[in-house]
Amino acid sequence: MYDQLKGFRDFYPGEQSARREVTDTIEAAAKRYGFREVATPALERTQMYTDKSGEGIVEELYSFTDQGGRDVALTPELTPTVARMVVAKGQELSKPIKWVSTRPFWRYEQVQQGRFREFYQTNIDVFGSAEPEADAEVLAVAADALTSLGLTGDDFEFRVSHRDVLGGLVRALAADPDAVDTADAIRAVDKRAKIDEAEYLTLLEEAGLDRTTAREFDDLIVGVDGVDDLDAVAEAGGEDVEAAVENLRAVLAAADDFGAGEYCDVSLTTARGLDYYTGVVFECFDSTGEVSRSVFGGGRYDDLIESFGGQPTPAVGVAPGHATLKLLCQRAGVWPDETLETDYYVLSVGDTRAEAARIARDLRALGHVVEADLADRGFGGQLGYADSINAETTVIVGEQDLANDEVTIKEMASGDQTTAPVAEFPPEAGRPTYDDYA
Numbered sequence: 001m002y003d004q005l006k007g008f009r010d011f012y013p014g015e016q017s018a019r020r021e022v023t024d025t026i027e028a029a030a031k032r033y034g035f036r037e038v039a040t041p042a043l044e045r046t047q048m049y050t051d052k053s054g055e056g057i058v059e060e061l062y063s064f065t066d067q068g069g070r071d072v073a074l075t076p077e078l079t080p081t082v083a084r085m086v087v088a089k090g091q092e093l094s095k096p097i098k099w100v101s102t103r104p105f106w107r108y109e110q111v112q113q114g115r116f117r118e119f120y121q122t123n124i125d126v127f128g129s130a131e132p133e134a135d136a137e138v139l140a141v142a143a144d145a146l147t148s149l150g151l152t153g154d155d156f157e158f159r160v161s162h163r164d165v166l167g168g169l170v171r172a173l174a175a176d177p178d179a180v181d182t183a184d185a186i187r188a189v190d191k192r193a194k195i196d197e198a199e200y201l202t203l204l205e206e207a208g209l210d211r212t213t214a215r216e217f218d219d220l221i222v223g224v225d226g227v228d229d230l231d232a233v234a235e236a237g238g239e240d241v242e243a244a245v246e247n248l249r250a251v252l253a254a255a256d257d258f259g260a261g262e263y264c265d266v267s268l269t270t271a272r273g274l275d276y277y278t279g280v281v282f283e284c285f286d287s288t289g290e291v292s293r294s295v296f297g298g299g300r301y302d303d304l305i306e307s308f309g310g311q312p313t314p315a316v317g318v319a320p321g322h323a324t325l326k327l328l329c330q331r332a333g334v335w336p337d338e339t340l341e342t343d344y345y346v347l348s349v350g351d352t353r354a355e356a357a358r359i360a361r362d363l364r365a366l367g368h369v370v371e372a373d374l375a376d377r378g379f380g381g382q383l384g385y386a387d388s389i390n391a392e393t394t395v396i397v398g399e400q401d402l403a404n405d406e407v408t409i410k411e412m413a414s415g416d417q418t419t420a421p422v423a424e425f426p427p428e429a430g431r432p433t434y435d436d437y438a
Contacts, residue, residue: 007117
């Protein structure tokens with residue numbers, strides 16, 4: 001017996017049908033906004049990740065040397081791949097480029113609730129627009145996807161921030177702006193909720209702020225509890241921060257027009273840890289706090305395409321992770337039912353296979369889910385199997401039935417049954433059940 005690898009999961013039919021329903025719902029929301037589906041490879045050159053994140057990233061990758069001597073890795077995220085794709089055909093693509101993709105990714109990291117070594121995401125990205133409307137549309141798509149799943153504003157919230165507000169504020173407050181590492185300071189903000197205050201302040205000090213200034217910086221970002229509170233931040237940060245605040249206000253105003261504003265809260269303690277984020281960023285959280293970690297996040301990454309050798313191309317995206325989204329949906333009671341559903345089971349008794357197969361084919365042609373006997377079971381065995389797959393209706397095709405030019409229609413929930421003329425079953429359209437013939 002082989003053991004399952006840690007951090008990898010099997011999905012049996014009931015759970016997989018629920019996962020498929022959720023995936024289809026998210027993708028359908030994106031496609032309503034004109035996002036087009038792309039498919040991407042499972043392997044990329046390891047250098048694509050080390051160039052972006054440094055050699056230390058290799059420890060987090062499933063990387064190896066292939067038979068051709070190439071250093072490759074299973075893709076840990078989609079953004080570098082789609083950046084490579086945009087660079088490869090950027091001049092041929094109409095902008096803005098709007099792509100959606102659902103697929104697995106792999107990271108060798110600590111397994112915990114909602115985090116696995118093989119995980120699934122739906123990535124939704126816009127390339128080629130720096131306008132606030134692009135950020136707002138990404139927020140609107142994410143909100144549409146969640147509400148289409150049955151979630152409401154009481155279930156989730158988007159905590160929206162701006163990396164340039166944080167970076168500009170750190171530089172404006174520092175005694176020596178040139179000595180400040182804004183990326184390290186933003187990473188410290190990203191860790192703020194996960195570490196104690198002393199460690200957090202120490203990280204800000206290591207980024208170039210003295211302890212007093214670190215507290216002043218933290219007081220400013222914590223004190224923001226709405227758009228109106230951004231005035232004090234803009235005043236403290238100077239021109240660069242004022243411009244970033246204006247951009248953040250513009251995105252929130254557009255999000256309001258697009259129907260996503262009610263789900264958005266300003267939260268400058270939201271930072272997103274990846275260094276390629278450049279402007280507005282956001283994270284989705286469970287409003288009740290029962291799912292304690294971020295459900296998913298997104299933001300703007302305007303410099304990434306150029307860093308991959310392409311023309312300067314602004315970009316913004318969001319990537320709902322399916323494992324954490326499942327936790328939110330389960331908490332809210334909207335995760336799809338994992339019970340298997342079957343419309344019809346066609347039960348064949350005696351030498352009736354040809355007619356039973358014809359009925360099954362005709363029902364499938366009408367778009368129904370239909371099963372029939374594949375195991376040479378008797379009447380009781382077939383009826384038990386029909387019950388186990390949650391068949392709504394069983395169509396019994398027996399020798400005596402056919403001798404009477406009819407079939408038996410059995411409603412599985414009640415056990416009631418009646419007959420229907422075999423020459424007229426199934427009809428040319430619809431979903432015939434016991435009630436149609438009783």
